[in-house]
Amino acid sequence: MKSAIPILILLGSFFSFQAIAQQPSPLDVGIFAFENEEWEKASKAFAEWLRTNPNDSQAFWFKAQAEEYGGNWEAALTDYSSLLILEPENAEAYFARGRVRYQLKQYNEALDDFEDFLLNPTGETNRILFKIAPGDQGVSEVTTAQSFTPDLAYFHMGLCAIELKNYELALSYLDLAIEENPRKADYYAEQGRALSRLGENMAAIDSYQKALDLDPNHKIARQGLAATQNGGDSVLIEELNELITNGSANYQTYKQRGFYRMNHQDMEGALSDFSESIKMNAEDPESYFYRAWTYKNLKKFDQAEEDYSAAIALEPQNPSYFLARGQARYQNGKAEEALADFTLASSLDPEDPNLHYHKGIALHRLGKTKEACQEWKIAANGDLAPALDAIKKVCQ
Numbered sequence: 001m002k003s004a005i006p007i008l009i010l011l012g013s014f015f016s017f018q019a020i021a022q023q024p025s026p027l028d029v030g031i032f033a034f035e036n037e038e039w040e041k042a043s044k045a046f047a048e049w050l051r052t053n054p055n056d057s058q059a060f061w062f063k064a065q066a067e068e069y070g071g072n073w074e075a076a077l078t079d080y081s082s083l084l085i086l087e088p089e090n091a092e093a094y095f096a097r098g099r100v101r102y103q104l105k106q107y108n109e110a111l112d113d114f115e116d117f118l119l120n121p122t123g124e125t126n127r128i129l130f131k132i133a134p135g136d137q138g139v140s141e142v143t144t145a146q147s148f149t150p151d152l153a154y155f156h157m158g159l160c161a162i163e164l165k166n167y168e169l170a171l172s173y174l175d176l177a178i179e180e181n182p183r184k185a186d187y188y189a190e191q192g193r194a195l196s197r198l199g200e201n202m203a204a205i206d207s208y209q210k211a212l213d214l215d216p217n218h219k220i221a222r223q224g225l226a227a228t229q230n231g232g233d234s235v236l237i238e239e240l241n242e243l244i245t246n247g248s249a250n251y252q253t254y255k256q257r258g259f260y261r262m263n264h265q266d267m268e269g270a271l272s273d274f275s276e277s278i279k280m281n282a283e284d285p286e287s288y289f290y291r292a293w294t295y296k297n298l299k300k301f302d303q304a305e306e307d308y309s310a311a312i313a314l315e316p317q318n319p320s321y322f323l324a325r326g327q328a329r330y331q332n333g334k335a336e337e338a339l340a341d342f343t344l345a346s347s348l349d350p351e352d353p354n355l356h357y358h359k360g361i362a363l364h365r366l367g368k369t370k371e372a373c374q375e376w377k378i379a380a381n382g383d384l385a386p387a388l389d390a391i392k393k394v395c396q
Contacts, residue, residue: 025049027059034062039070057086061093068100076100091120098156107160114153114160151180155187162194165239170194185215189224196228197236199256202286202320204228230263251280255287262294270294285314289321292328301332319348323355326362335365346375353382360390369394 024032030045046063050056064079080097084090098113154177161170174191181187192207205228211221227236240257243249258273274291277284292307308325315321326341339362346355360375373395379387 027053027056030059030062030066034066037069039066042066043070043072043075055086057083057090060086064093064096068096073100073103077104089120091117094120095153098153102156102160102163105163107163111157111160114157117153118150149180151177151184151187154180155184155190158187158190158194162190162197165197167194167197171198183214185211185218185221187211188214189218189221192221192224192228196224197239197256199252199259200286201228201256201259236260251277251284251287254280255284255290258287258294259290262290262297267294267298271298283314285311285318285321288314289324293324296324296328296331299331301328304328305332317348319345319352319355322348323358326358330358330362330365335362338362339366351382353379353384353387357384357387357390360387364390364394 026045026049030042030049033039033042033045043063043066046059046066049059050063053059060079060083064076064083067073067076067079077097077100080093080100083093084097087093094113094117098110098117101107101110101113154173158170158173158177161167161173171191171194174187174194177184177187178191188207188211192204192211195201195204195207205225208221208225208228211218212225215221237257237260240249240253240260243253244257254273254277258270258277261267261273262270271291271294274287274294277287278291281287288307288311292304292311295301295304295307305325305328308321308328312318312321312325322341322345326338326345329335329341330338339359342355342359342362346352346359349355356375357379360372360379363369363372363375373391376387376390376395380391
């Protein structure tokens, strides 16, 4: 029994201390919950604090973010707007509200917010701000508010323009983002998406490839590249059909639908679309190039050669056009003319092993085996598997 007395005295002292200890304020509770990513608890605590401290802009900042990361977009929008009433020149709040408006599909309003972000210099602040990908409710990276640079605003503005189907405007914003920061794979991936919507398939593929060069596992770039190489996706074809049906299509619309049809084995439909594209704009080399490819697959080699020649006349420095015409000529039994095209193509891009390989094929057909082997050896230096096979079969 004696040993229990000190314990009772100690417990009594403990409860007395708890009774007089200061309870944490709702603001302290909110910040602690926020730091532990307990968004709902943080939101409730900040709301309680703001009932008695309605001019605390910092509390609005934390509450807005807690609502945003909890997926409560409307509540986040209200809180960011309240913050901007208190601090109308708060650049970071404009950026944050812009991305919430993007989630709410208020794209024009979001554009206005990102523009206001660019017009108002970011403050010297260490406020916590989380980076999240557009359309992604998960928090991805903690940063400080001033880390949000102009390229991120231009990137988001490009996303808004894509959703508004104003792809030319999207490209202008994405170009600015890339100019500010050329090392972000996201920027090239979205540039590729805008280009593909305009029917600029070769340029889109190039943008997707640049994104993958920076990040080989970039999901959007990989999916976009595959879709573009396959002619597009269901969303794109619906847009194209709608434009054509309501009479607002341009040559790019027909070219892109033709590309889709071509890659889905509707060759007659593709020919019709490419022909309409050429009728609307006879100065676009890609339309001739794609129609030629379609003719070649239908084994109409003379028509294919004629269209490839038209594309070359419009863009005489493009080695892909010479390669394609050479292939059509080769399949049409014109090995001499094919060799001339492959030679021109390899002179325009001597680093491309594929061009040397095709040149070797034409030389071999003409009985010039020694020269063919020389070209295949150049191609083999680029680790081109068909060239290595050709060397084994013919040159050894």
